[in-house]
Amino acid sequence: MSKIVEGLLYSDSHEWVKVDGDVAIIGVTDYAQAEMGDITYVDLPEVDDEVSQGEDFGALESVKASSELYSPVSGTVVAVNEALEDAPELVNEDAFANWIIKVQMSDKAELESLMDAAAYAGITG
Template identity: 75%
Template sequence: MSKILEGLKYSESHEWVKAEGDIAVVGVSDFAQEEMGDITYVDLPEVDDEVTAGEEFGALESVKASSDLISPVSGTVVEVNADLEDAPEKVNEDAFGNWIIKVKMSDPSELDALLDAAAYKALIGE
């Protein structure tokens, strides 16, 4: 059974978002990392890249497959977790403790369209 953190927002494509003012910290859920298996590569965007809610901003690769990362919010990338370039397995070890990008949101109201922990729990059937 995968872990779900209260107080975070979730997308249907299994990203989590933690809002800190107008900055959105984005990662993938524990359910997502479990489904993928051993993650071997994280394809990160660059700082200053524009991202759009619902659109791909990078990818996670497991041994077997590649899975797009979908941005839950729109805005500008202000930081990427470069640690993951050398240690992508950290996402498996702690999906909530290892964020992927931080986005300066252009429209924080987009957060309202995301799922809360209870709704996400229902989505993944746990």
């Protein structure tokens, strides 16, 4: 059974969002990292890149497969977690502690389309 954190929002493509004012802190869920297996590479966007809800902004790579990352919100990338460039395995170690990007949201109303922890537990249970 994978871990789910209360108080975060979730996409059906297994990203989590922590809302900090107008900024969305985005990572992947424990379920996603467990499905991937050993993550060997995180393909990150660059600061100032524009992202759109539901569009891919990067990818996780395991030995065997790559899995695209989809942005749960639209906006501008204001930070990327550069620690993942050298240590992609951090996502396996703690998927919720190791965020991937931070996005300055252009439309906070998009958050309403995301799931809460209970709803997300429903699709991964």
